[in-house]
Amino acid sequence: MAVKPDILFRVEGPVYADHLAHHFTIHDAWDGLRDLPADTRSRIRVVVTNGLVGLTAAEMDALPSLGLICTVGTGYEAVDVAAARARGISVTHAAGVNAVAVAEYGMGMILALVRKICAFNASVRDGMWRGDVGVTPLLSGRRMGIFGMGGIGLRIAKLAEAFGMQIAYCNRSAKDVPWVRHDDLQSLAAAVDVLVIAAPGGPSTQHIVSAQVLDALGPQGYLVNLGRGSILHTPTLTAALRDGRIAGAALDVFEEEPDVPADLRALPNVVLSPHIAGLALDVQQLSAALMQRNIDAHLAGTALISPVPELA
Incomplete structure (x- = not known):
């Protein structure tokens, strides 16, 4: 044998x-x-x-x-x-x-974040029916920006279009797609309502989502990270969420997995997931x-x- x-x-x-x-x-x-x-x-x-x-x-x-x-x-x-x-x-x-799996899961996280699905779920479980969660905006008609137009970015853009969203993107090189390309991440953030990170990790993207990018996204903007935790500086993001400089964030990846800082976990305007998007x-x-x-x-x-x- x-x-x-x-x-x-x-x-x-x-x-x-x-x-x-x-x-x-x-x-x-x-x-x-x-x-x-x-x-x-x-x-x-x-x-x-x-x-x-x-x-x-x-x-x-x-x-x-x-x-x-x-x-x-x-x-x-x-x-x-x-x-x-x-x-x-x-x-x-x-x-x-894993592009299809990550894009599907990412779209679910965006819905959960913007339409406050997790908060409504918690309210019902606590016996408060709708509680004081408030009303939510529609995704339809909103603008999605995608940083990293690879397989995942392309898939989530097509899903978002089905929801009636307008698409823009930032990528190292132009892609053969019908969407507006921005040369830098800050410009993209300023032009959209939902900013999706679908780029790889490594030195070229380390902490590229800076305080300036978050401020460009603004108090009505949402950040979703499906790429790598290293792309965000966690204290900078936490401060922006806490101070209302962005509306909310959905994160499937973190800088020091599996450790998620307590101050980030305590925030009500985040949806957190244990790096599971691609594990179908x-x-x-x-x-x-x-x-x-x-x-x-x-x-x-x-x-x-x-x-x-x-x-x-």
Whole structure:
């Protein structure tokens, strides 16, 4: 019987592990490599991780047989791609696979935020019927701005159009879409009522949603972050929400996951979600199948299906 290649999971991923276990030997190192026996480390050929946990150069050095790093989603910002390239290690991701799921969930968060669905739900549960929640604005006729017009941005724009919203966007390059493009985020924020962040993390977007951007969005504006927590500076956002400089925010991602600051959690004008937008079962199954195709291609010495752009 042929020996199954060894795969190391740096993150929990039962759907992925179940899918791959038929073909590979699975090892878990969710808390790091320190408790992994040396003989096991020497056999690891593939690491499965995500954009937040990533894989460091030191961890790569501790895995002498490593040839491939697979991230379970689109993001890979915590993977040291330069170190991987220097060591001849390939890196893949699942760009676009979760776009439908994130866009659907994001639209739900926007509805919950603007129409105050969570507040009305709490009021009924507390026996107060409509309570003092007040009235809410319509989405129809409002303007949505999208920062990052990739797969997720495109999907949520089309969903928003179905709600009668007007679309504008900001992206590094112009897209073949019928919507107005803004050259910078502050200009986009000033022109819209709902600002959706759908951009990747990394140095180029670190804290790019500044106090100036939030002030441009204004006291009637709503912010929705479906990208990465690093794009926002949490104290700056919290202050803007607390002081009424923006109307509200819906956040599926945070700077220090899973820690969400108490002062942010205490605010009534936020909808909070535990980085779950892309975790639909259908998406995980598609992503697991893509991951296996990448692993099979790597082991066969053929072209990878979805390498990260830097190594394509």
